[in-house]
Amino acid sequence: MGVLNVTPDSFSDGGQFYAPSTAIKHAQKMIADGADIIDIGGESTRPGAAEVSEQAEIERVVPIIEALREQFPKVTLSIDSRKPEVMAAALHAGANFINDINALQSDGAIEVALEYDVPVCLMHMQGTPKTMQDNPQYDNVVQSVLDFFEQRVEACMRAGIDPDRIILDPGIGFGKTVEHNLTLIKNISTLKQMGFPVLLGVSRKSMFKTLLGRAVDERLPGALAVSQFAYFQGTDVFRTHDVAATRDLLTMSQYLIQNEPT
Ligand code: 8Y7
Secondary structure, eight states: OEEEEOOTTOTTTTTTTOSHHHHHHHHHHHHHTTOSEEEEESSOOSTTOOOOOHHHHHHHHHHHHHHHHHHOTTSEEEEEOSOHHHHHHHHHHTOOEEEETTTTOSTTHHHHHHHHTOOEEEEOOSSOTTTTTSSOOOSOHHHHHHHHHHHHHHHHHHTTOOGGGEEEEOOTTSSOOHHHHHHHHHTHHHHHTTSSOBEEEOTTOTHHHHHHOOOGGGOHHHHHHHHHHHHHTTOOEEEBSOHHHHHHHHHHHHHHHHSSOO
């Protein structure tokens, strides 16, 4: 899953892909580099980021989705949003995957996922983007995440969402210390035991600043190390800004376990 931020304030690429033509070129490159999914987001969720209105978010993502859908009929286009109105507009424009850092907890979000019958990634977050990194605490971070997913899966299934559409993501960096992040990564196989595909996003995240002292543009080796570990723990989808390198990592990992890539 390649990240396409269409926000003027995204932390890791400085909003350099905001102009529609630039964003589309960047998506084309990620697809050429081997991305199966393009994750399109119009709202920055970094701590302290400005709130964006529904209308502004829709105006940012819809033209990009329309253009990419026309050029790439088969690529999965993911809408990264917490807002049901934005999800609906994006799905109507040709997106066919929901990536919700709020795990469909906004009023009306489950109904949109149900109406369009698309895969949904439910991500765990403690708190809200504004305050989530102010001293996050858990008794047992793995158990908290499992309990949360049990509740969310139950709510989705009660509403009629097909369980085959559900993907789970522990939400690295979303209301978590570096220790919490490491514990969750080490326990991906426990999360896999719930029986759903797992998505992981570590690309360019601040744990690599804390653990390695790396600036945003120096974090790829750290992310690749985590991604290979996560792959061998059963992770199914990798959300990354660095598609070519991540694709090579996964191809090599597949050669090592089964002699050919899938
Ligand atoms: C994640 C995410 C972000 C993640 C999923 C960033 C939108 C922050 N991170 N979605 N989004 N998982 N599912 O650093 O880890 O890219 S935004």
